[in-house]
Amino acid sequence: QVLLQESGPGLVKPSQTLSLTCSVSGGSISSGNYFWGWIRQPAGKGLEWIGRIHSSGATSYNTSLIGRVTISLDTSKNQFSLRLSSVTAADTAIYFCVGGAYSNSYVDPWGQGTLVTVSA
C-alpha cells in the first residue's frame, strides 16, 4: 500500500515561495506508469488541481498557475515537491499530495493534507 505524507512550512509570507515535499512509502516514485501531484483546498471550499508529474518527469500544471508553479521528483529520496512562487493570501489552503496509476482516471492515494497560511 502506497502512503503519502506532506511536509513543509505552515506559514509563508506574501510574495515569497511556498515549498512542500511529499514523502512516498510503500512504492517507488520512479517505477511504473504513475503520476504524482498536488491538489489544494481553501478553507470551506472545493478541490483544485495544482499540477502533476509523471514518473518519467513530464509535468502538467493548472493553467491559472503556470509561471508560478514547479513540481519535481527526487528519486534518491523517493519524494516529490511543490514550489509555488509569489504567493498571496489567495494561496492559503490545505495542500494534498496525491498519486495514481496513469491508466486510471481517478486519484488514489492521497496524503493527509497540510495547511499552508500566507500571511505577514
Place this chain on the structure above:
Amino acid sequence: QSALTQPVSVSGSPGQSITISCTGTSSDVGGYNYVSWYLQHPGRAPKVLIYDVTNRPSGISNRFSGSKSGNTASLTISGLQAEDEADYYCSSYTSRSTLGVFGSGTKVTVI
C-alpha cells in the same frame, strides 16, 4: 476550467436513498466515461468511492452507486447511514485540461 455543478447540499433520513448530481458539458462529463466520486469527512483527505462512472474500488460499500445520462452524472447512496454525513465531490476527465476537473462539492446531511 469551471467546476462541475453540484447541489450545495442534500439531506436524508437514515435508511433512505439520496442522489447527488454532477452537471458538466460535452467536453467533460458528457463526452467521456471518466467520472469519479470522492467522499471527504471533515478534516480528512478525500477518498474515491466510484470511478469510470459506475465502478467501485475494492472495499467500498455497494450502497454507493454511480450513473450518467448526457452531461449529468449521479451518485446514489442507498440505506443512508450517519457515517455518510460528509462532503462529496465529483470529478471528470476534460478535453480542456490534462488534469481533469472537480465538482463544486455537495454536503450530505443525515437528519
